[in-house]
Amino acid sequence: MSRSGRPPWFLLLPALAGLAFLVLPLAGLLARAPWSTLGTRLGQGQVLEALRLSLLSATVSTGVCLLLGVPLAWVLARASFPGLRLVRALVTVPLVLPPVVGGVALLLALGRRGLVGEWLDSAFGITLPFTTAAVVLAETFVAMPFLVISVEGALRAADLRYEEAAATLGAGRWTIFRRVTLPLVAPGVAAGAVLCWARALGEFGATITFAGNFPGRTQTMPLAVYLALQDDPQAAIVLSLVLLAVSVAVLAALRDRWVET
Amino acid sequence: MKGLDARLVVRRAAFELDLALAAAPGEVVALLGPNGAGKSTALRALAGLVAMPDGHIRLDGTDLRPLPAERRGVGMVFQDYLLFPHLSVLENVAFGPRCQNAGRRAARRRAAQWLERVGLAEYASARPRALSGGQAQRVALARALAVEPGLLLLDEPLAALDAHTRLEIRAALRRHLAGFEGAAVLVTHDPLDAMVLADRIVVVEDGRLVQEGTPAEVARRPRTDYVARLVGLNLYRGKAEGGTVVIGGTEGEHALDTVDSLSGEVFLAFAPSSVALYRTRPDGSPRNLWRARVAAVERHGDRVRVRLSGPPFDAVADITPASVAELDLSEGSTIWAAVKATETHVYPA
Numbered sequence: 001m002s003r004s005g006r007p008p009w010f011l012l013l014p015a016l017a018g019l020a021f022l023v024l025p026l027a028g029l030l031a032r033a034p035w036s037t038l039g040t041r042l043g044q045g046q047v048l049e050a051l052r053l054s055l056l057s058a059t060v061s062t063g064v065c066l067l068l069g070v071p072l073a074w075v076l077a078r079a080s081f082p083g084l085r086l087v088r089a090l091v092t093v094p095l096v097l098p099p100v101v102g103g104v105a106l107l108l109a110l111g112r113r114g115l116v117g118e119w120l121d122s123a124f125g126i127t128l129p130f131t132t133a134a135v136v137l138a139e140t141f142v143a144m145p146f147l148v149i150s151v152e153g154a155l156r157a158a159d160l161r162y163e164e165a166a167a168t169l170g171a172g173r174w175t176i177f178r179r180v181t182l183p184l185v186a187p188g189v190a191a192g193a194v195l196c197w198a199r200a201l202g203e204f205g206a207t208i209t210f211a212g213n214f215p216g217r218t219q220t221m222p223l224a225v226y227l228a229l230q231d232d233p234q235a236a237i238v239l240s241l242v243l244l245a246v247s248v249a250v251l252a253a254l255r256d257r258w259v260e261t
Numbered sequence: 262m263k264g265l266d267a268r269l270v271v272r273r274a275a276f277e278l279d280l281a282l283a284a285a286p287g288e289v290v291a292l293l294g295p296n297g298a299g300k301s302t303a304l305r306a307l308a309g310l311v312a313m314p315d316g317h318i319r320l321d322g323t324d325l326r327p328l329p330a331e332r333r334g335v336g337m338v339f340q341d342y343l344l345f346p347h348l349s350v351l352e353n354v355a356f357g358p359r360c361q362n363a364g365r366r367a368a369r370r371r372a373a374q375w376l377e378r379v380g381l382a383e384y385a386s387a388r389p390r391a392l393s394g395g396q397a398q399r400v401a402l403a404r405a406l407a408v409e410p411g412l413l414l415l416d417e418p419l420a421a422l423d424a425h426t427r428l429e430i431r432a433a434l435r436r437h438l439a440g441f442e443g444a445a446v447l448v449t450h451d452p453l454d455a456m457v458l459a460d461r462i463v464v465v466e467d468g469r470l471v472q473e474g475t476p477a478e479v480a481r482r483p484r485t486d487y488v489a490r491l492v493g494l495n496l497y498r499g500k501a502e503g504g505t506v507v508i509g510g511t512e513g514e515h516a517l518d519t520v521d522s523l524s525g526e527v528f529l530a531f532a533p534s535s536v537a538l539y540r541t542r543p544d545g546s547p548r549n550l551w552r553a554r555v556a557a558v559e560r561h562g563d564r565v566r567v568r569l570s571g572p573p574f575d576a577v578a579d580i581t582p583a584s585v586a587e588l589d590l591s592e593g594s595t596i597w598a599a600v601k602a603t604e605t606h607v608y609p610a
Binding site for chain 1: 308309310329330331332333334335336337339343345346347348356357360361404405408414
C-alpha cells in the first residue's frame with residue numbers, strides 16, 4: 001500500500017468522527033421515516049407544490065447570482081479603487097448575518113414602506129414582499145456570497161497572460177471575457193453555482209421573514225418542513241426525506257461533472 | 262515608409278527602456294541581451310501590452326502607439342506559447358481569424374491551412390496539453406500568423422524547448438520566418454538563436470541599444486563585454502598607435518602588439534583558442550607575453566577553458582585536456598600566456 005494511500009490514525013479517527021456526526025442525523029431521519037404511508041403522503045398536493053417552488057426559486061436565484069455575481073467577482077478580483085476592501089467585506093456580510101436579520105433588512109429596503117420598495121410601489125405598482133419573487137430575492141441575498149467568493153478565487157488564480165494573448169489576436173474586452181476568461185474559470189463558476197444553489201434550496205430564515213409562508217406561492221420545502229413539524233411530525237420527516245434525496249442527487253451529479261475536474 | 266520604425270520608451274521605478282528599432286518588411290531583427298535588459302518589455306510595448314506614453318511605433322506608416330493591443334494587427338508568439346487550454350488546437354489557431362470577423366467556417370478553414378503549413382494538420386482536434394513542446398511552439402506560431410499580421414513578435418520562441426527539439430524547431434522557425442512577408446522582431450538571450458534566425462541583431466543592455474549589426478558583424482566585432490562573452494572572444498578597449506594597442510589592465514595600462522594600423526580609440530579582440538599557455542617562459546619570446554594567475558579551469562565542450570586573472574589583465578584561454586595535464590594547471594597557480602599579434606583583431610570603437 002502506498003504511503004499516501006493509508007491515512008494515519010490521528011487523522012483517520014477525527015475524520016471518522018466527523019463523518020459520523022454528519023451522517024448520523026440523516027440516519028435518524030431514515031430510521032424514523034413512516035415508510036408504510038410514504039406513498040400516500042408524497043402524493044399530497046402540498047408536498048409537490050413546495051418541492052416545485054423550492055427547485056424553481058433556487059434555480060432562478062442561482063441564475064440571478066450568476067448574472068450579477070460573476071461580474072461582481074470580476075470587479076473584486078481585477079479592479080482597483082478606493083474602498084475595495086470595504087466592498088469585499090460588504091459582499092461577505094450575508095454569510096455571517098443571521099438569515100432572519102437578512103429578511104428584516106430586505107423588508108426595510110424592498111418592503112412596501114422600504115427605501116426602494118416605496119418607490120417601486122408608487123412608481124410601478126410593484127409590491128415584492130410575500131410573493132414568489134421575494135422568495136427568489138431572499139435566496140439570492142443569502143446565496144450570492146458563495147458564488148462571488150468562489151469565482152473571485154478562480155479569477156485571482158487564472159493566468160492573465162492568456163487574456164494578453166487573446167488581445168494580440170484581436171479580441172476585444174467582451175470577446176476576451178466570453179471566450180477566454182470565463183472558460184478558464186469555469187470550474188470555479190460551476191463550483192460556486194452548486195454551492196449557491198444548495199444554499200438557496202435550504203434557505204429558511206430570510207425567506208419566511210421577507211416572503212412569508214403561503215402554500216403554493218412562497219412556501220418552499222424548508223418552510224413546509226417547519227410548519228409540518230408543529231402539527232404533523234410524520235409529514236415533516238417525509239418532506240425532509242424528499243429534500244434530502246433531491247439535494248443529494250443533484251449535488252452528486254454536479255460534483256462528478258463539474259467540481260472535481 | 263514600409264516596415265517597422267519605432268522608438269520604444271518605457272519607464273519603470275528603477276528601469277528605463279529607450280530603444281530605437283526598425284525592421285524592413287521581410288526582415289528578422291533579433292533583440293539580444295541579458296535577462297532584465299528590457300527585451301521582453303520592448304516586445305510587450307510593440308504588442309500594446311504595456312502602456313507607452315512617449316515614443317512612437319510606426320508600422321507601414323501608421324502609428325500604432327494610440328491603438329489598443331487588439332487593434333494593432335501584431336502577431337505574438339509568447340515564451341510559453343499560452344495556447345488556450347480549453348480550446349482545441351484548431352480553435353486556438355482559428356481564434357484570431359474569428360476576432361477579425363471571419364465566419365466560423367472561414368476561420369476554421371484558414372486555421373486548418375495554417376496547421377497544414379506547420380505540419381500539424383492531424384492534431385487539429387487535440388487539446389494543447391496533449392502536444393509536445395515543439396508542437397505547441399508550432400501551433401503558437403500558426404496562431405500568430407493566422408491573423409496575417411504586419412508585424413510578428415517572438416518572445417524567446419525556443420527557450421522552453423529541450424536541446425534536441427530546439428535544433429529541429431529552430432530550423433523550422435527559420436523556414437517560416439523566411440516565408441513571412443512582414444517585419445519580425447525576435448527576443449532571445451541565446452546568441453545562436455539570434456545568429457541563425459535573424460538578419461540583423463540589436464544588442465540591448467540596461468534598456469539601451471549597445472550594438473547593432475548583421476550576425477557576422479556582431480560575432481566578429483563585439484562592442485561590449487556581454488557580447489564578447491556570448492560570441493566567445495576576449496575583448497579590450499584601448500588606444501591604438503603604430504600597431505600597438507594600449508589597454509587599461511587590472512593594474513595600470515598594458516601594451517599589446519597587433520598587425521593593424523588603426524589609431525585612436527579601438528576595440529581589440531582575440532579568440533580564447535589563440536592564447537597559448539606555458540609553464541615556463543617560452544624561448545624566442547613571442548611579442549605579447551604575460552604572466553597570469555589561473556583563476557578557474559572549466560570544461561567547455563571538448564576543450565578546457567582556463568580563466569586567467571590579472572595583473573596585467575583578465576583573459577580566457579581554451580586549451581586541450583592533454584595540455585591541462587602537461588601544464589599541471591591548478592587554480593591559483595601562475596603561468597605564462599601569449600597571443601600572436603596576427604591572432605588579434607582591432608576595430609574602431
